[in-house]
Amino acid sequence: MELIRGLQNIRAQHQGCVLTIGNFDGVHVGHQAVLAQLRQRATELNLPSVVMVFEPQPLELFNPQAAPARLTRFREKYHWLKQQGIDRLLCVKFNRAFASQQPSEFIEDLLLNRLGVQHLIVGDDFCFGKNRAGNFAMLQQASVQHGFGLTSTASLLKNNQRVSSTLIREALAQDQFERATDMLGREFSLMGRVRHGAKLGRQLGFPTANVWLYRKTLPLQGVYAVEAITKGGRWHGVANIGSRPTVAGRVEQLEAHFFDFQGDLYGQQIEVVLKHKIRAEQKFASVDELQAQIQRDAAAARAWFAATASV
Missing domain, CATH: 3.40.50.620 (HUPs)
Known part of the structure; x- marks a missing residue:
């Protein structure tokens, strides 16, 4: 085109x-x-x-x-x-x-x-x-x-x-992903280039792909079970979409941890498909609390993928 x-x-x-x-x-x-x-x-x-x-x-x-x-x-x-x-x-x-x-x-x-x-x-x-x-x-x-x-x-x-963009935004805001998919004709996803971050996720045992979204406002925020589409294949994972209030983040971005992934995504354009909302974004009192919650989020995402695979 x-x-x-x-x-x-x-x-x-x-x-x-x-x-x-x-x-x-x-x-x-x-x-x-x-x-x-x-x-x-x-x-x-x-x-x-x-x-x-x-x-x-x-x-x-x-x-x-x-x-x-x-x-x-x-x-x-x-x-x-x-x-x-x-x-x-x-x-x-x-x-x-x-x-x-x-x-x-x-x-x-x-x-x-x-x-x-x-x-x-x-x-x-x-x-x-x-x-x-x-x-x-x-x-x-x-x-x-x-x-x-x-x-x-x-x-x-x-x-x-x-069918309108407004109704799709409403569906996403209400976590009605199937309804949004029906109106989009595909699952909702976000695209962007993987950038270098502060490497905090790696320090916490959950290396993340940081994707800048270049948006003033987002149609949704929170923690989600996701599937990444990369040049090397598809990967399940868990992602936070928002401003990362625990670490005083100011820019809206997507941070995703992909399960069992070994490789380098830096500089690559990827698509992240949102599958299921786990919870809202929130601020934790300490990095230790954040680390514990990330472990629970990852476990919840893995469990969701396992449950849907068996249906």
């Missing part, structure tokens, strides 16, 4: 496409239904399929305190979109200048002149341009005037509820 990072990198060869626009946070089954439409229409027209996303997401610019925790940061979003067989991902830098353009400029300059959109797929609640004045009705008028196709996406329902 080709990545076009920024409007300044749109080239002449990018003219002509079938396009959809959105946040695509989580790339859940509702998104996947839209992407299937996109691929089908692109095939019919013999054109590239293109997804346009914004960084930061609009609410993160206008009201960062109210912006929800992301299910996927940009690198993860790229990964999951690539799995859907999309040809190009256009990442637009979302700033106040971009947000303040007139809706007609968005349509005529970006969609038509620069991208040469032949067919557009968006929700009928899609708004754009200064003060969100552009809407689906305006796109309908433009599609007739300029001769491009337009499709409105229908929301995907599961158990009579619209």
